[in-house]
Amino acid sequence: MFQKVKITSPQLTLTTCKKYKNLVKDQVPRRPEQLWVSDITYIKTQNGHNYLALVTDAYSKQIMGYKLDNHMRTSLCKDALAMAIKNRNALTKNSFIIPIEASRL
Template identity: 55%
Template sequence: MAPNLESQPSSWPTTDSKHDKPISPNLLDRKFKVGQPDQVYVGDITYIHTQEGWLYLAVVIDLYSRQVVGWSMAEHMRTKLVNDALLMAIWKRKPDKGLLWHTDRGSQYASESHRALLKQHSISQSMSRKGNCWDNAVSESFFHTLKTELIHHETYQTRSTAKQAVFEYIEVFYNRERRHSANGYLSPVDYELQQMAA
């Protein structure tokens, strides 16, 4: 099926970086190769068009295997969206203290409640430089892949149908089946299993 380009916005901001909240330094500094799981997570927000309106998706990706370890979807992009995604990752993976968490400078990530969540779980915060999407290239790449392989080929009547499609893409296909060049062309789950057995 050809992509339904008419239903896709050409540009729509998902984070507001023009705010007066504190900005964390870029501790990650594009070091996208990580030696162990649950050392560095990266995250971002994107949007999905449905006939009911926008559906927003926040993800948390483990740089080690590129596995999406946390995600959240809602019809808003308030701080709760990103907090819920990170809480899922913490609950599933139980990372040690000192995890590095890298995002853009969006107001959700700079908010007081998000910083409190990071402090509660002893997570260090890193943010991209102003206007530099390459500093968060892994998150950007995942969203590009998601939209190219799934979103741009569908017209979603409801947010519910979009949520189900994205859930299946992440949990059934992307994490478990889709091969990734950074993993020696293994899926994120298979790469982690191989490294554990080595």
């Protein structure tokens, strides 16, 4: 049985962590690689915590990229995204990747 663990950090407070609005909540992808979603989770091991970043195609549910490491720095997500971009289908490689924040400009 798993034991619930409360993780607290003095560096992370409500003033330093901002929750952004989900801009793709009502979007339904109609083809592969139209919409990617990402997530980070931690995995408890005998040696502490490891962190897993995933980039998943929302249409096919295929894992496009991942990175497992013992830290949760920016490079964890950047490496998972780099793998996803490398694994793209040849037919869609000419498509553009537009970050959601940039698309609001």
